[in-house]
Amino acid sequence: MSELKIYNSLHRQKEVFTSLYPGHVGMYVCGPTVSGESHLGHARPYITFDVVYRYLQFLGYKVRYVRNITDAGHFEEEGREAEDKIAKRAQLEKLEPMELVQKYTNLFHWAFLRFNCLEPSIEPTATGHIVEQIEMIKTIMEKGYAYESNGSVYFDVKKYAESHDYGILSGRVLEDMLESSNRELDGQEEKINNVDFALWKNAPPEHIMRWPSPWGEGFPGWHIECSAMSSKYLGKQFDIHGGGMDLQFPHHECEIAQSEIAHGELMARYWMHNNMITINGRKMGKAYNNTIKLTELFTGNHHLLEKAYSPMTIRFFILQTHYRSTLDFSNEALQAAEKGLQRLWSAFEVLQKLSYAANGQPINEELDKQVRQWCLECEEFISDDFNTAKVLANLFELSPVINSIKGGQVKMHELSEETFQLLQKTWQNFLIDILGLQPETLTNDNSKLDGVIQLLMEMRKEAKARKDYAASDKIRNQLLAVGIQLKDEKDGSMTYSIQ
RNA sequence: GGUUUCGUGGCCGAGUGGCUAGGCUGAGCUCUGCAAAAGCUCCUACAGCGGUUCGAAUCCGCUCGAAACCUCCA
Secondary structure, three states: OOOOEEEEOOOOEEEEOOOOEOOEEEEEEOOOEOOOOOEHHHHHHHHHHHHHHHHHHHOOOEEEEEEOEEOOOOEEEEOOEEEEHHHHHHHHHOOOHHHHHHHHHHHHHHHHHHOOOOOOOEOOEOHHHHHHHHHHHHHHHHOOOEEEEOOEEEEOHHHHHHHOOOOOOOOOOHHHHHHOOOOOOOOHHHOOOOOOEEEEEEOOOOOOOOEOOOOOOEEEOOOHHHHHHHHHHHOOOEEEEEEEHHHHHHHHHHHHHHHHHHHOOOOEEEEEEEOOEEEOOEEOOHHHOOOOEHHHHHHOOOOOOOOOOOHHHHHHHHHOOOOOOOEEEOHHHHHHHHHHHHHHHHHHHHHHHOOOOOOOOOOOHHHHHHHHHHHHHHHHHHHEOOOHHHHHHHHHHHHHHHHHHHHOOOOHHHOOHHHHHHHHHHHHHHHHHHOOOOOHHHHOOOHHHHHHHHHHHHHHHHHHHOOOHHHHHHHHHHHHHOOEEEEEOOOOOEEEEEO
């Protein structure tokens, strides 16, 4: 078995993965801010890390996967006024903040269930861990790396950098940042240095979400929740910390600094960052006003969409690219993904129905060897920093072999029984278990419809038998018009598929 | 301005210094009553200019272009 190699953002290189505790893996992934609906860009990290989670489990690790829900309302710069993002939307929609948060949390769960993402082991909320966050801030203050100012608490980055490497993850140089702050941030005048970041913020009167603290009423700072919750559930040091590349700085850099002071250890050993989804070459994000929400994607209800795209199409679309590359959205690309997935899926269905039958004929050594190689390479590829693109390419290489066995161009006996079983196992393991693809048509348990179609197929067979092609074509064409495709198989039988 | 990354055939996208990635589209053929599906075949790219090397899309330099981060952000 090949070793698992992970690209560690911390060292900018691929490293062989070993877990802190044999047989166990602790993984933390930055979850959604539930102040609005998830869009296509959000699908990338959760699908990426779903595959990581699945593969680690496939390898036999017992994985504790923690993914937070940010429901405490971080800051948003709107004009000159800093407001609580969640509180603001709540007022607009005349909802309680927690009602709003619940709504978007539910929507998030619904969408990622459709993506066939496994649920994390623990999904902690920021609001549920205010106490832990306050305790951690107190510890940092006691150690002298944070100071209070007007009811807010800031982390002293300059002091931290004297004895620690601030910028270890992002490659930033503190001296550069001390000078080059060209932005006006709220509360800047309260800080000793502009690079200091908030651990706790004093809540202005209009701020709805607020909690009592040793420094007065307020709310937690931007980064503290991940440090507090990851250490609570995974320990002071754990194996993998994941998230989008855009979180590398400042979010993850700040997490490292806080945790280092509070716990005296580097919080995570492997840092993984997925790249962005772009649209017209630009990052998809709220700030750019170019997002396509998942609900819009699933329904096709968006001016940039030519049609609706199913959750599995999107999952496949994302997995066809390596997670550290940007992925550009376009209708053309999505439609190509849709067709490709369809092809892969039908090959899988064929493969499942095949069973090995030897008849004493000789094995086609060359083909057998090639098939075996394609199968075995899948593990090599996924182990190489989760190269799902290459795994899929190999499954595509195997598809013609499978279809040819069904079509008769290749005889079953040309493969050894061992190879055939490896083939079946490979598809099950990779397509289903690791890449997490699933049939779209699971909802088709309507036996009544099936009965109707069986009847029509029977009538078509009869028409064909008496060479009444007008009638047989009518049945086929009209069914196709409503999305049911009939296929004449080589052996004279008929099958159908619902689009 | 600083930090970092990227620039691959019609489109999307892998990629190791030397051997066809793969998908989608397009063309042809086989199969078929005709289709569809499937199979086979074809369309062979690596921003530009230098350099290192027996050999570079892959290493180095420069130029041009694009993006991300430096601010909430997946």
